[in-house]
Amino acid sequence: MPKRLFTATPTKLLNFADCKRKYRYTYLESPRPPKGPPWAHNTVGAIVHEVLADFFGRWPAARRTPDEVVAKMRSSWRSEGFRDERQSLDWRERSTEMVLGYLRDSDPYYEPRGVERTVGFTTERASLRGRIDRIDERPARDGSGGTELAIVDYKTGRRPLTATDARSSLAMALYVLGARRVLHRPCTRVELHHLPTNTVAAADHDDESLARHQKRAESMADDAAAAEARWAEGLTPAEADAAFPxxxxxxxxxxxxxxxxxxxxxxxxxxxxxxxxxxxxxxxxDEAG
Incomplete structure (x- = not known):
């Protein structure tokens, strides 16, 4: 019988690598242990992603205006995680200005190749998938006259980002491999669009760097699959604590x-x-977006 592939997203793999106890609570315990309250910075990120997905993926060109963006930010806003209403409203306005600044020079007629697009690929050991914020199709930089894909990921965290962040991101590398497999187009470019500073941290992968990321993902998938197999056998609480420290x-x-x-x-x-x-x-x- 062929070996069953371990199915995972970049977020799942990174959760296992970061903390096996958190992985157990997130993916294995049933019922799942209660989580703490929602985080305000996650609320900001989620709403910004929603609005940008609407702008690039759902709205016609005539609707892609500053007034529509403001209206959408206000109608989509949630107060989850904020200290009080005043802080929530302040961040609603700050986030709106952040999105408007990012979109100021956008072509309303531009249609990305994909928005919130799920891609995936399989190896001999794992089935890896993920959802990409945006996939751009641009003129190829090799002068061939063709086109190539670029992977775009929105970031709303405090820390400014660098090309090293883009190049070292496991998720972004796996998105490149998934986009190649699903869309059958050349793709090497990854970009982290940092909205608070309206900057782009970009990098280009080659076959060697992608192979390193794939090998890393497969190793993480092997370890997570082995841990889940142990869990499925049934563990005492003490054994579970030892297996998922x-x-x-x-x-x-x-x-x-x-x-x-x-x-x-x-x-x-x-x-x-x-x-x-x-x-x-x-x-x-926010590694996966």
Whole structure:
């Protein structure tokens, strides 16, 4: 019988690599342990992504105007995670200005090759898939007269991004491989569009760099598949804790399950839900978007 492939997204793989205890709580426990309150910075990111998906993927050109963007931001806004109504309204306006600034020079008639497009590919060991914020089709830079794809990922975190962030992103590399497989077009370019600074961190992959990322993803998938197989056999609570140990770090304060993880609480104080908006301390890079 052929070996069953382990199916995963970049987010799932990175969760396993970052903290196996969090992975267990997120993907294996049933019912899932209660999570902490929603994060305000995640609310901002989710709404910004929604509006940009509408702008590029659902609205006709005639609707792609600043007034429509403002109206959509206000109608889509949610107050989840904010300290109070005043902070929520302040961030609604700041986020609206951020999106307007990003779209200021956009061609309303431009149609991306894909918006919120799911792509995937399989290897001998894993089935990997993910959803891309935007796929652009642009003139090929090799002078051939053809076109090539570029993977675009929106980022709304505090930290400015660099080409190293783009090049080292596992998710972005897997998106390149998935887009090639699904859309049958050349693709090497990855871009992180950082809306708070309205900057683009770009990098180009080659076959060697993509092979490294694929090998890394397959190794992570092998380890996660083995851990899940152990879980399926049935484990005592002590065995489960040993098989899925916590990996405490400074980011534990941002974990959704911090309140039920004593090791994480000892490593870092639990953050308030709005702390990611106001403090320059480490906030996780939203790796998959």
């Amino acid at each position: 916590p990996e405490p770090s400074a980011l534990c304060g941002w974990c959704d399950f911090a309140k039920i993880c004593p090791q994480g609480r000892r490593e870092a104080p639990t953050r308030e839900p709005w702390a990611g908006l106001d403090e320059p301390s480490p906030v996780p890079l």
